[in-house]
Amino acid sequence: MSDIPAIRVSGAVKCFGALRALDGVDLDIRQGEFFGLLGPNGAGKTTLISALAGLSRLTEGHIAVMGHDVVRDYRQARSVLGVVPQELVFDPFFSVRELLRIQAGYFGIRGNDDWIDELLANLDLTNKAETNMRQLSGGMKRRVLVAQALVHKPDVIVLDEPTAGVDVELRQTLWRFIRKLNENGHTIVLTTHYLEEAEELCHRIAMLKAGQIVALDTTQNILARVGGQTLKLHIGSAALPAVLVAKALSFDAGVAQFNFADPLQVEETLRVMREAGVRVEEMEILKPDLEQAFIQMMRQEAA
Ligand SMILES: Nc1ncnc2c1ncn2[C@@H]1O[C@H](COP(=O)(O)OP(=O)(O)O)[C@@H](O)[C@H]1O
Ligand SMILES: [Mg+2]
Numbered sequence: 001m002s003d004i005p006a007i008r009v010s011g012a013v014k015c016f017g018a019l020r021a022l023d024g025v026d027l028d029i030r031q032g033e034f035f036g037l038l039g040p041n042g043a044g045k046t047t048l049i050s051a052l053a054g055l056s057r058l059t060e061g062h063i064a065v066m067g068h069d070v071v072r073d074y075r076q077a078r079s080v081l082g083v084v085p086q087e088l089v090f091d092p093f094f095s096v097r098e099l100l101r102i103q104a105g106y107f108g109i110r111g112n113d114d115w116i117d118e119l120l121a122n123l124d125l126t127n128k129a130e131t132n133m134r135q136l137s138g139g140m141k142r143r144v145l146v147a148q149a150l151v152h153k154p155d156v157i158v159l160d161e162p163t164a165g166v167d168v169e170l171r172q173t174l175w176r177f178i179r180k181l182n183e184n185g186h187t188i189v190l191t192t193h194y195l196e197e198a199e200e201l202c203h204r205i206a207m208l209k210a211g212q213i214v215a216l217d218t219t220q221n222i223l224a225r226v227g228g229q230t231l232k233l234h235i236g237s238a239a240l241p242a243v244l245v246a247k248a249l250s251f252d253a254g255v256a257q258f259n260f261a262d263p264l265q266v267e268e269t270l271r272v273m274r275e276a277g278v279r280v281e282e283m284e285i286l287k288p289d290l291e292q293a294f295i296q297m298m299r300q301e302a303a
Contacts, residue, residue: 004067006031006156006187007052011061014047014211021047022058023211029189031066031155034182036202036219037191038290040298043208045191046086049160053083065156079107082154084146086161086191092134096125096144099133100151107152119147122177139166146174150181157181158189163197175201199223199290207297215297219290226288226296228261231269234282241276244269249295259292 007029014022021044029035037045050056052063054070054077063070068077091099100116120126123143128136133144146162159178163171179201182188192198198205198219205222207215215222230249233256240251247269249257258269266285273280 004031005029005064006033006066007189008064009048009052009061010063012048012051012058012063013060014044014051014056015059020211022051022061025061025208025211025213027206027213027216029187031187032182032185034179034188034201034203035190036198036205037189037208038193038195038198038205038294039191039208041193042210044211045208046160047211048208049083049085049158049191052158053081053085054078079152080155082149082152082157084149084157084159084162086164088138088141088145090133090141090144092132095130095132096120096136096147097129099144100147103148103151109152112151115153116147116151119150122173122180123147124173139170142166143170143174146177154186156187156189160191161193162190163192163194171197195290195294205290207294209298222293223288223290226259226293228259228288229263230284230286230288230292231258231260231266232256232284232286233258233269233273233280235273235278236281238278241272241278244272249292249299257292257295259288259296 005028009025009027012022012025013020025048037048039045051058052065052070054074057071065077066080068080070077094102097116100119104110104112120129123146125140125143125147128140133141136144142162149157162174178188190198190202202219204218206213234254235256236254240248240256244256245251247258249259260266270280
């Protein structure tokens with residue numbers, strides 16, 4: 001039982017007309033992993049999750065959840081899987097508790113109010129249990145979506161950008177709970193564009209780009225690959241001197257990032273800035289994080 005992968009994706013291809021949103025993805029996620037599926041917008045993360053959840057069909061290839069094929073054994077696959085979708089979709093006419101009971105009923109579960117209460121408590125939703133969905137704020141609805149995905153205690157939990165646009169408090173509440181579930185043996189798959197979140201939470205990471213996996217490794221190994229040090233220079237609305245444009249890892253919102261194997265290169269970079277008359281408002285030297293790893297990998301692929 002335990003050597004069956006929690007998720008096995010084999011040769012997954014998904015076409016939308018001429019676009020190959022998934023372009024040959026092979027991926028095994030082990031039971032008990034806390035796995036990060038990262039990639040820029042449009043990389044194919046949600047497409048993969050929709051196929052996984054049985055909401056759309058692959059053009060080619062197969063996906064199995066705990067050994068159950070998501071098309072052939074749809075009901076079994078669905079019963080061991082909980083998906084928190086990226087989009088907020090819900091029925092406005094029910095209260096939070098009614099919605100969760102209905103969802104439980106869909107899985108043939110009745111009388112699991114103890115678990116529903118535990119979910120509500122862990123997601124700080126207890127005092128909203130009798131509130132109608134349409135009266136909840138976006139952040140509260142997001143919590144209900146999480147509860148809804150977990151109502152049948154699935155072995156495998158997939159969260160698609162669960163913290164996009166939500167406040168710090170919810171992020172912390174959510175991660176505390178998801179971590180606890182992972183410690184209790186649930187497999188967690190997370191997509192996020194908050195890379196510091198992925199870095200903190202995920203044991204292993206796949207980076208997806210244009211429908212293909214461009215990196216698959218432990219978070220530690222991915223970070224070790226970058227090496228060196230990261231220099232961040234805040235230059236406000238000034239233009240980045242031309243000689244530095246090619247050297248910068250990124251230049252966004254007035255912040256230029258560089259990665260240097262040799263710290264002495266910092267001096268050279270500052271000299272160029274000074275000679276170009278660019279005022280450096282703030283300087284940071286950091287250990288490379290997942291963001292730098294990500295930018296580097298996306299670049300290498302483009303080259
Ligand atoms: N229903 C659809 N019809 C046409 N194109 C789609 C559809 N869903 C997604 N796409 C396209 O597939 C690509 C991958 O999208 P998506 O899986 O949503 O990416 P991600 O979740 O990584 O941001 C994008 O180019 C997107 O525009
Ligand atoms: Mg998406």
